Amino acid sequence: MSSTMDTDREPVQTFTPREFHRQAHDALGNPQIRANFRRAMDGLMTKRREVFSDWELETLRELGANIRLRALAKLPDLLEQLEANCQANGIKVHWAEDGDEACRIIRQICERHEAKAVIKGKSMVTEEMHLNAHLEAAGIEALESDLGEYLVQLNQQTPSHIIMPAIHLNTDEISEIMHDKTGTERTRDVDIMTAAARAQLRERFMAADVGISGVNFAVAETGTLCLVENEGNGRMTTTVPPVHIAVTGIEKVVEHLRDVAPLYALLTRSATGQHVTTYFNMIGSPRKSGERDGPREVHLVLVDSGRSNIYQDDELLDTLRCIRCGACMNHCPVYTRVGGHTYGTTYPGPIGSILMPHMMGLEETKDLPTASSLCGACGEVCPVKIPIPDLLVRLRREAVGEGRGNVPGAGVKRSKKEVAAWKGFQWLATHPGVWRSSTALAGKLQALMPAKMGPWTDYRTLPKPAKVSLHKLVERHQADQARAEEEQS
Amino acid sequence: MTSAKLYPVRLYPPKPQKVYFFGTCLIDLFYPQAGLDGIRLLEREGIEVLYPQAQTCCGQPAYTSGYTDEARAVAAAQLGLFPEPWPIVVPSGSCGGMMRNHYPRLFADTEQAAQAEEVSGRIYELTEFLLHVCQLQLDDLGEPEKVVMHTSCSARREMGLAETGPALLARMGQVELVEQDRAAECCGFGGTFAVRHPEVSAAMVEDKTQAIEATGARHFVTSDCGCMMNIAGRFEHQDKAISGEHIASYLWRRTNS
Numbered sequence: 001m002s003s004t005m006d007t008d009r010e011p012v013q014t015f016t017p018r019e020f021h022r023q024a025h026d027a028l029g030n031p032q033i034r035a036n037f038r039r040a041m042d043g044l045m046t047k048r049r050e051v052f053s054d055w056e057l058e059t060l061r062e063l064g065a066n067i068r069l070r071a072l073a074k075l076p077d078l079l080e081q082l083e084a085n086c087q088a089n090g091i092k093v094h095w096a097e098d099g100d101e102a103c104r105i106i107r108q109i110c111e112r113h114e115a116k117a118v119i120k121g122k123s124m125v126t127e128e129m130h131l132n133a134h135l136e137a138a139g140i141e142a143l144e145s146d147l148g149e150y151l152v153q154l155n156q157q158t159p160s161h162i163i164m165p166a167i168h169l170n171t172d173e174i175s176e177i178m179h180d181k182t183g184t185e186r187t188r189d190v191d192i193m194t195a196a197a198r199a200q201l202r203e204r205f206m207a208a209d210v211g212i213s214g215v216n217f218a219v220a221e222t223g224t225l226c227l228v229e230n231e232g233n234g235r236m237t238t239t240v241p242p243v244h245i246a247v248t249g250i251e252k253v254v255e256h257l258r259d260v261a262p263l264y265a266l267l268t269r270s271a272t273g274q275h276v277t278t279y280f281n282m283i284g285s286p287r288k289s290g291e292r293d294g295p296r297e298v299h300l301v302l303v304d305s306g307r308s309n310i311y312q313d314d315e316l317l318d319t320l321r322c323i324r325c326g327a328c329m330n331h332c333p334v335y336t337r338v339g340g341h342t343y344g345t346t347y348p349g350p351i352g353s354i355l356m357p358h359m360m361g362l363e364e365t366k367d368l369p370t371a372s373s374l375c376g377a378c379g380e381v382c383p384v385k386i387p388i389p390d391l392l393v394r395l396r397r398e399a400v401g402e403g404r405g406n407v408p409g410a411g412v413k414r415s416k417k418e419v420a421a422w423k424g425f426q427w428l429a430t431h432p433g434v435w436r437s438s439t440a441l442a443g444k445l446q447a448l449m450p451a452k453m454g455p456w457t458d459y460r461t462l463p464k465p466a467k468v469s470l471h472k473l474v475e476r477h478q479a480d481q482a483r484a485e486e487e488q489s
Numbered sequence: 490m491t492s493a494k495l496y497p498v499r500l501y502p503p504k505p506q507k508v509y510f511f512g513t514c515l516i517d518l519f520y521p522q523a524g525l526d527g528i529r530l531l532e533r534e535g536i537e538v539l540y541p542q543a544q545t546c547c548g549q550p551a552y553t554s555g556y557t558d559e560a561r562a563v564a565a566a567q568l569g570l571f572p573e574p575w576p577i578v579v580p581s582g583s584c585g586g587m588m589r590n591h592y593p594r595l596f597a598d599t600e601q602a603a604q605a606e607e608v609s610g611r612i613y614e615l616t617e618f619l620l621h622v623c624q625l626q627l628d629d630l631g632e633p634e635k636v637v638m639h640t641s642c643s644a645r646r647e648m649g650l651a652e653t654g655p656a657l658l659a660r661m662g663q664v665e666l667v668e669q670d671r672a673a674e675c676c677g678f679g680g681t682f683a684v685r686h687p688e689v690s691a692a693m694v695e696d697k698t699q700a701i702e703a704t705g706a707r708h709f710v711t712s713d714c715g716c717m718m719n720i721a722g723r724f725e726h727q728d729k730a731i732s733g734e735h736i737a738s739y740l741w742r743r744t745n746s
Contacts, residue, residue: 373690375674400554419556423559429546459695460723461722465518465519466520470512474540474542
């Protein structure tokens with residue numbers, strides 16, 4: 001990046017799934033974005049491959065899928081069990097129907113403690129509900145402490161990846177942001193920049209009134225909240241401020257403590273190619289009497305936001321298995337080329353394309369399920385074996401269907417013209433006599449076909465229809481064979 | 490390799506007397522020679538090839554576009570074309586994957602459920618059949634050359650057949666099989682994806698053609714004509730002298746005396 005970046009910095013960009021095509025066009029034309037994502041995704045794919053030997057992969061994935069399936073099968077019961085055990089441990093449990101309600105609950109807790117400064121650990125659920133904006137509107141400052149999230153927040157952006165929020169930025173861009181927003185000297189030395197961020201964050205941890213974090217696994221049988229991280233900011237967020245609020249979607253619950261180990265092994269390897277992360281936090285209760293640290297108060301906010309609606313559908317239910325590792329985006333050839341912001345959603349990439357339609361409705365997100373070549377790379381790497389390609393097809397069906405399904409906005413893409421086209425295809429493909437003559441006809445009429453076929457021919461030459469169809473070739477071939485046999489006999 | 494382990498190991502039957510051949514609509518319309526060459530490879534192994542003239546399309550374009558009812562109607566018209574218990578050979582991982590993996594789902598809870606299950610159990614992709622059932626031996630008569638194999642995503646991931654095409658090419662004495670960078674990455678075709686998201690698809694095929702070109706090979710083969718249409722179409726659009734061919738044609742052309 002040029003050193004003039006601070007003077008010609010572009011205004012804050014907002015992205016929306018409605019504009020997927022335009023945003024994809026912009027991203028594809030941006031060599032910096034293209035290079036940053038390609039490099040990062042190649043690296044992540046390599047790292048994952050290196051830590052997953054084949055047999056481990058299959059064994060673990062099978063186990064992981066089954067653990068998640070079992071948890072979802074018992075979800076209502078497990079949630080009640082989780083609530084009871086958390087409360088027994090002294091953790092206060094709150095239920096939120098949607099993001100707005102969750103924001104209100106969190107704000108009220110903050111207000112009760114007269115909190116002015118909140119420090120946040122990484123949490124995609126709070127991104128879903130735009131918690132920071134909500135708190136700021138109430139005069140409460142929320143600072144992200146995950147390094148990637150911190151950079152994204154400094155740059156007034158949203159995360160472009162669920163595990164690596166600032167993956168769209170390269171070292172030079174980060175250096176500019178740090179210089180521009182925090183006065184750090186311009187440097188390409190990652191250690192200097194990290195140290196600068198650390199110094200700034202350290203003060204804010206000490207001053208924060210409330211710490212807000214996400215949850216990776218909520219264990220029903222023990223009422224334990226597990227948090228996976230590498231930087232230690234998660235531990236600081238959940239232990240230094242006097243109040244800790246953990247926020248999570250209702251699907252993150254698992255039944256047993258023993259379920260956590262395989263899921264953790266899958267999560268870290270799938271996400272960053274690590275056997276273990278630097279920190280694995282298990283939060284069991286607020287500070288007990290006699291203990292010298294830890295928050296005085298711990299809250300758990302369980303957010304629905306469309307999840308129980310997904311839960312009603314036997315097929316779409318598989319969406320909720322997700323453990324948020326990001327492997328599907330790392331391996332997605334579409335995500336790799338357009339980057340996370342292009343999707344205009346909290347969760348980008350394949351998992352976002354099957355999850356966000358439930359959260360935002362198909363009216364907003366109708367271009368996402370089709371933004372896949374169905375190459376299957378996402379499903380192949382998913383640590384809990386979510387059949388992502390099948391679910392993408394299912395949502396395509398919901399979008400063009402008659403709108404009877406449970407998915408909000410179902411039927412939004414139904415057009416008489418397209419229905420007629422597919423009915424026409426159906427008629428042709430179920431009338432073999434007509435099919436044979438029309439495919440032969442296509443060959444004869446090729447001179448009349450347009451040289452340009454819209455988007456296809458902007459980049460590729462269209463093959464010419466064959467003069468003789470396979471049906472006809474086989475007929476001739478069989479006639480030749482019969483003749484040859486006759487001549488022989 | 491990894492992908493093979495993702496799918497249950499298939500037990501292959503001994504070489505049958507007869508097979509059905511489902512040519513696919515793309516081959517029927519654009520690449521009939523590939524279909525005929527596939528048939529001739531099978532016949533050379535002493536197998537009688539039955540080609541039901543009433544076949545049209547497996548229904549996949551409608552299926553992946555979300556038009557399930559239309560896809561089912563088209564698929565239903567194919568189900569009755571294979572009454573004898575012979576294997577059904579399909580020269581495409583994409584159509585083969587549709588018929589093998591999605592037909593049972595498509596017809597679940599319908600009157601044709603059992604028939605769909607039965608038919609899907611007899612579906613073989615061509616390279617899979619040539620390698621594992623025919624145990625094809627090839628006497629390569631061609632000039633020495635380098636070639637790249639592009640295995641379609643559906644053959645690779647949906648059918649677990651990443652290795653069958655390369656294994657056949659490895660039996661060709663004069664052919665040096667060279668590997669492209671990111672060989673497992675999609676070429677960007679994806680059926681209607683190429684039409685609905687043309688720019689993303691174009692970026693993908695651009696990278697694919699560059700990877701193929703970088704190998705130094707002047708020829709690539711694939712067992713899926715969708716990928717070929719996409720990749721070869723991109724090369725042709727740029728006036729690059731790199732040509733594509735269905736693996737059936739390639740094998741037949743170089744081994745037919």
